[in-house]
Amino acid sequence: MGQSKILTAAGRGRIAKLALLGGALLSLGACASIQESRGYVIDQVLLQSIQPGIDNKRSVEGTLGRPTFTSQFGEQTWYYISSVTARKPFVRPRIRNHSVLAIKFDEDGNVAMVDRKGVEEVVYLQPDGDKTPTLGRERGFLEDLFGNIGQVGSGAGPAGPGQ
Secondary structure (H helix, E strand, C coil), rough: CHHHHHHHHHHHHHHHHHHHHHHHHHHHHCCCCEEEECCCCHHHHHHHHHHCCCHHHHHHHHHHHHEECCCCCCCEEEEEEEEEECCCCCCCCCCEEEEEEEEEEECCCCCEEEEEEEHHHHHCCCCCCCCCCCCCCHHHHHHHHHHCCCCCCCCCCCCCCCC
């Protein structure tokens, strides 16, 4: 009878160790990065099927779908933009893969050029502080709050009093 209690205690110890190991594995899984696809989802086979001089706007739209955006000035160009970002919990996302597909059309609407650029063309901007510099006078809080007292309704506008 004493031996069965010892085996039971040893079995409980094993179960506790397995539960602790399982909990550690689950907590490591929570630290894995989260991937998100943003924008156009690229299909290499469809991209390779677009040929300059053969395709036109209608065939490109039928093959790739509507573009992310189109040019408003200059040459007629359609842009398909795709990004894959990854982030760890509580951290800003980082770009893992970025692609811009630019399809330029001639005046007749036929494909003139297909150009693809990657993450090497991405420019990272760092804002300088949290205020936008403006021209003019710096006013304090109290000047903003009480600055118009006596100005409103005095009749001293551009037309003068009583006009």
